[in-house]
Amino acid sequence: MDRYLIESPHELKDCARLLQQLKAMGYLYNFDWGCKAGVHIGWAIIEAESEAQARLAVPPWVRSHARIVKLNKFSPEEVNALHGE
Numbered sequence: 001m002d003r004y005l006i007e008s009p010h011e012l013k014d015c016a017r018l019l020q021q022l023k024a025m026g027y028l029y030n031f032d033w034g035c036k037a038g039v040h041i042g043w044a045i046i047e048a049e050s051e052a053q054a055r056l057a058v059p060p061w062v063r064s065h066a067r068i069v070k071l072n073k074f075s076p077e078e079v080n081a082l083h084g085e
């Protein structure tokens with residue numbers, strides 16, 4: 001399983017609907033929000049088999065707007081190797 005960042009932008013008028021659906025889907029606690037700061041984006045990091053599977057964590061009507069990024073860590077050895085380039 002890989003880790004994916006989900007970034008789900010939405011409009012103020014859609015907040016309640018999105019939150020209710022994520023609650024129903026069981027993903028509410030996976031997300032952090034910028035809504036109260038006026039930034040209507042939800043972020044979550046979840047484990048999934050693929051980008052497509054990660055995308056299923058948001059409701060269909062916001063799915064095409066969601067940005068999904070596969071995450072990786074760098075080991076100290078990898079950083080050292082990069083430094084030498």
Ligand SMILES: [Zn+2]
Binds near residue numbers: 012
């Ligand atoms: Zn919002």
